[in-house]
Amino acid sequence: MKPLVGQGKGALVLVAGAYSVDLVFRDLAGPVAFGSEVWAQALEMVPGGAFTLAMGLRRLGRKVVWVADFGTDVFSRETLAAARAEDLDERGFRHHACPMRNVTVVVTNPQDRAMITYQDPVTPRLLEELIATYRPAVLMLPYLQYGPEVSAALDMAARHETQVFMDCQDYVGHLGMPEVQKVLSQVQVFAPNETEALRITRTASVEEALDVLADLVATVVIKRGSNGAVAAENGQRAVQASPPVRVVDTTGAGDCFNVGFLHRRLEGGSLTECLAAGVACGAAAVTGVGSSAALHEAGLKMWLSRLAL
Numbered sequence: 377m378k379p380l381v382g383q384g385k386g387a388l389v390l391v392a393g394a395y396s397v398d399l400v401f402r403d404l405a406g407p408v409a410f411g412s413e414v415w416a417q418a419l420e421m422v423p424g425g426a427f428t429l430a431m432g433l434r435r436l437g438r439k440v441v442w443v444a445d446f447g448t449d450v451f452s453r454e455t456l457a458a459a460r461a462e463d464l465d466e467r468g469f470r471h472h473a474c475p476m477r478n479v480t481v482v483v484t485n486p487q488d489r490a491m492i493t494y495q496d497p498v499t500p501r502l503l504e505e506l507i508a509t510y511r512p513a514v515l516m517l518p519y520l521q522y523g524p525e526v527s528a529a530l531d532m533a534a535r536h537e538t539q540v541f542m543d544c545q546d547y548v549g550h551l552g553m554p555e556v557q558k559v560l561s562q563v564q565v566f567a568p569n570e571t572e573a574l575r576i577t578r579t580a581s582v583e584e585a586l587d588v589l590a591d592l593v594a595t596v597v598i599k600r601g602s603n604g605a606v607a608a609e610n611g612q613r614a615v616q617a618s619p620p621v622r623v624v625d626t627t628g629a630g631d632c633f634n635v636g637f638l639h640r641r642l643e644g645g646s647l648t649e650c651l652a653a654g655v656a657c658g659a660a661a662v663t664g665v666g667s668s669a670a671l672h673e674a675g676l677k678m679w680l681s682r683l684a685l
Contacts, residue, residue, distance in 0.1 A: 387513035387642050389433055390468075390538075391442045392506055393426030394495065397451040398627050398666050400482045408483050408490065416483070420625075422666030423455040425478060426518050428628045431462045432635030432657065432670040438642070441510055443468035445498050447476030468510075472498070482627050489626055503529030512538050514638065518631070519545035520568075520576070522559040530562035541638055543630070544568035550576045551588065560592045565641075567597040567634055582606060586613070595647070597654065599633050601626070604655050609647045616651040618659050619682045628667035633658035636676065656680050 403417035423431075430442035442464055446452040452475070459466070480493045507515065507529060515538050533540055540563040549556045556576070560566055566589060568576060573585040582598055589596040590608040597607045604618040636657030640650040656671070656679035663669050671679065 385437060386439060388510065389438055389440045389514045389516055389638070389642075390506060390510050390512035391426050391430045391433070391440060391516045391518075392501075392503065393429070393444070393516075393518035394478050394498075395423060395427045395444050395446075395452075395455040396425030396478045396480050396493070396495075397455060398422050398424040398480050398482050400484060400625055400627055400665055402484055402625060402665070404483060404485060420665040421454070422627075422668055423458045424480065424628050424631075424666050427455055427459065428631040428667040428670065429516055429518060429635060430464055431459070431667065432632055433639065434462055434464055435670055435672045436635065436639045436676065437673055438639060439465075441465045441468045441512070443501060443506055445470045445472060445476050447472045447474050447496070449475035449477045451479055452476050468506075470501075482625075484625050484627065504532050507532050507536055507538055511536055514538065514642070515540045516634070516638065517542045517563075519543055520547045520549050520556070520559075522549055522553070522555045524555070527555070527558050527562060530559065534562070539564040541565040541567070541634065543634060544572040544576060546572065550578060551592075552578065557592060560589070563593060565595045565597065565638070566593040567599065567630075567637065569599040569630055570601070570603075573598045597637060597651070599630050599654075599658065601629075605633065605651055605658075607647055607651050612647055614648045614651045616648070616655045616683070618655050619679075621659050621663055623662045624669075625665045626662050627665070628670075629658045629661040632661035632667060632670050635670070639676075652680060652683050656683060 400420045401416035405415045433440045478495045542563045577585040577588040579585045586608050595609040599605050604616045607614045633654040637650045637654035640653035660671050
């Protein structure tokens with residue numbers, strides 16, 4: 377299948393995924409363990425989840441519709457207020473007369489993080505209906521999805537010339553499952569992080585994982601945190617190191633990477649240029665809490681100059 381290609385500023389990106397509010401505890405006095413209490417020196421509450429994708433794309437000037445559910449709870453209200461402050465298109469929002477809580481507690485240090493998540497149940501909208509309704513140029517899926525319904529939706533996406541960008545996240549599934557192989561063969565960009573790529577391919581190195589995934593997916597990107605990212609497309613390989621930064625919080629950095637990569641690809645950028653834009657957006661993200669440091673266009677240009685492009 378052909379790789380996702382440039383489609384200009386008018387191309388609509390449909391982000392289909394739930395919001396999350398991240399409660400970020402930083403500067404811990406010690407390790408977290410059952411039976412003990414650990415004090416944090418800082419606490420932030422920031423919207424995240426698929427909000428980060430929609431907000432990041434909007435900040436870079438992209439036309440985006442975000443499909444999300446909101447309820448009567450404080451977390452829904454805070455995220456909805458943040459979405460409106462970022463001037464996000466509200467056509468994809470559903471409002472419920474009950475709580476729709478989606479909360480992640482994050483404990484973080486400069487090296488790593490741990491998370492606990494809770495989400496109120498909600499009946500999701502069918503991807504086929506969303507594609508038929510919005511006819512997007514790109515469908516952005518925040519996590520690995522597979523199965524007959526997903527495959528049918530991605531077949532519809534192909535018929536409508538909607539291209540698909542899929543992240544992995546920490547969701548169950550591996551290439552030993554035929555339905556996972558099927559779905560990955562239907563997407564244009566698959567962007568796991570290093571841990572996810574090794575798990576889903578059951579390989580021992582990033583290089584092996586990249587080779588395996590490149591046999592299935594048109595464009596594969598593996599995010600490597602402070603080590604940058606690697607990618608493969610049409611037999612081509614690209615590597616991009618990350619600039620040195622002072623890490624405040626790594627929450628949302630992978631989503632911001634996805635935003636930068638897709639933004640540059642929609643401009644018609646090469647694999648190398650897209651990888652650089654992704655790394656720039658991801659690196660900038662870790663300098664703030666959650667997705668608060670997501671870049672605008674002028675900021676992206678500045679960060680790209682740090683990569684000596």
